[in-house]
Amino acid sequence: MTTPRLTAVEVVGHRGEVADYLDRESSTLRERAYAVARTVTDPELPMLTLGDLGVLRDVEVTDDGEVVLAITPTYSGCPAMAAMRDDLVRSLGEVGIKARVRVQLSPAWSTDWISERGRTALAEAGISPPRHGVATTRHTGPVPITLGVTRRSVTCPQCGSAATELTSEFGPTSCKALYRCTDCLEPFEHVKEI
Amino acid sequence: MTDLHRDPESSEESARSSVGNLPKTASTDVAHQPTHPAPNPAEAHGSVYDGLLEGDAAHWAFGTDFEDPLAGVDTTIPEGVDARALAAYSLALADDALIASHRLAQWTSNAPDLEDDIALANIALDLLGQARLLLARAAAADPSLVPALPEGSPVPPEDALAFFRGDQEFRNVRLVETGNGDFAVTIVKALLFACARMAVLERLVDSRDTVLAAVAAKGVKELTYHRDYAGRWFLTLAQGTEESRRRLEAALRQVWPLYPELFDTHEAERVAAEQGVGVDPATTRDEVDAVLDQVFAVSGVERPEVGRMAAVAGRTGRDGMHTEALSHLLAEMQSVARAHPAGQW
Incomplete structure (x- = not known):
């Protein structure tokens, strides 16, 4: 599994911090590219950066000095891949870095890759974040079919109540299920675990 | 194009008044009016579409190009495979x-x-x-x-x-x-x-x-x-x-x-x-x-x-x-x- 390994810039996340960071002469091209790329936001979940969503998988600089970013789709049919690519290329271009984006299919994206900050940002935006550690539980043998309603302990992002019910496993984007709070009666979206 | 600057209310009004009492001409035949006139790039004052695609075209579904779904993916055939x-x-x-x-x-x-x-x-x-x-x-x-x-x-x-x-x-x-x-x-x-x-x-x-x-x-x-x-x-x-x-x-x-x-x-x-x-x-x-x-x-x-x-x-x-x-x-x-x-x- 290839993941961004840039511990030097792990603390850098928000646009303001990036500007400061880029002033440091010691930063390498790869670090600078990563610092910008990870702050680009998802077209469908604009409260999340591609770094926090976990779709930005790698940043490398080729021998020719070209920056190559790797992104992975959340779902096979993710219609936002081209938008992500264009946003990345443009954002890096704005700071004078010429970049190319490649698709990385393996390993398959998991909601477990959404960072803690990403989960918080989702909740603050009224979207129930996926539970951590559920998705990657390894099955031995075939995945069983589930004919009953999926039981998740999902709390309402509006009022915090645990009295919620599933409306549909499929929502307005591939990654979300529809829920309803039976206390405050607000409908909300839950990022389902994959 | 002038059609775009016409007040929609008055446009409808003129269309209604044309029915039955005016000979149909290009401007009064409402059934054959294009609903969305195509932008004319030669118009000196431009069109309402100008500027839509400037800057960040990625925000427009129609402005994005096809993405090769395997862009950058290694598609080498495994050894010994036909x-x-x-x-x-x-x-x-x-x-x-x-x-x-x-x-x-x-x-x-x-x-x-x-x-x-x-x-x-x-x-x-x-x-x-x-x-x-x-x-x-x-x-x-x-x-x-x-x-x-x-x-x-x-x-x-x-x-x-x-x-x-x-x-x-x-x-x-x-x-x-x-x-x-x-x-x-x-x-x-x-x-x-x-x-x-x-x-x-x-x-x-x-x-x-x-x-x-x-x-x-x-x-x-x-x-x-x-x-x-x-x-x-x-x-x-x-x-x-x-x-x-x-x-x-x-x-x-x-x-x-x-x-x-x-x-x-x-x-x-x-x-x-x-x-x-x-x-x-x-x-x-x-x-x-x-x-x-x-x-x-x-x-x-x-x-x-x-x-x-x-x-x-x-x-x-x-x-x-x-x-x-x-x-x-x-x-x-x-x-x-x-x-x-x-x-x-």
Whole structure:
């Protein structure tokens, strides 16, 4: 599994911090590219950066000095891949870095890759974040079919109540299920675990 | 253009007053007024469309270019694997997903309720994504599969395969091409297809071809949701009303003859399995039967006792022998692309 390994810039996340960071002469091209790329936001979940969503998988600089970013789709049919690519290329271009984006299919994206900050940002935006550690539980043998309603302990992002019910496993984007709070009666979206 | 600056209220007013008392001219014949005049780049003062595409075109769906779904992915053929066999196998898996996706997409705005409209469209989108990756994989492995298009056509290989092949060149099983029928028929088709595809993809994650293995790994996650959705609706319809049960049982009898074909070992599958890149669907039959038996048992439905749909001169969907339904589907799906083989989308 290839993941961004840039511990030097792990603390850098928000646009303001990036500007400061880029002033440091010691930063390498790869670090600078990563610092910008990870702050680009998802077209469908604009409260999340591609770094926090976990779709930005790698940043490398080729021998020719070209920056190559790797992104992975959340779902096979993710219609936002081209938008992500264009946003990345443009954002890096704005700071004078010429970049190319490649698709990385393996390993398959998991909601477990959404960072803690990403989960918080989702909740603050009224979207129930996926539970951590559920998705990657390894099955031995075939995945069983589930004919009953999926039981998740999902709390309402509006009022915090645990009295919620599933409306549909499929929502307005591939990654979300529809829920309803039976206390405050607000409908909300839950990022389902994959 | 002046039309764009006209006050819509006064425009309607003049259209109404023209009826019956004025001779129809180009400006008063409202029936032949273009509703959205095309922008004229020669207009000195520009048009309302100016500026829309400046800056960040990525925010406009129509402003984004086609993305090669395998951009930068290593599509090297594994050692000892016949590229044409790998391509033929990928194409079969792609066509199953593409045609199933198109059928499900036909439910959009027609489903029993909004949630199911969205659910069926989501499942269709997942399958379309799988189809794109698999078509691109097939094209990369064997470019000779891709239909020739006019010189300079911007149509990428995956689209050439989807939109410029005739019915006999499609390799999908016949189950996916048959009509949607009522909601019960669609649910039965979705259940049988999801169960069978799930079992294949669960094994395909070990493919020696890293692209197929990656598509399968992601596909398993998606199919899990598709199969649960279809299974739950199957149970709901079976245990719902007398009418829903009657329809479900009728749907099961109608669709069942197409089930065995899902497990036929076609030449493309046999070779791909031998070379360690594909899965022989016959090896999944017992497992899929067991999953379905579980659904039937919980639903209180008997496994149908009807024979399989005959092959035609020994040929079925994987051989390009299809039902009439596929021709109608393709006519709808391909017409726009075929009318504009050099179109930029």
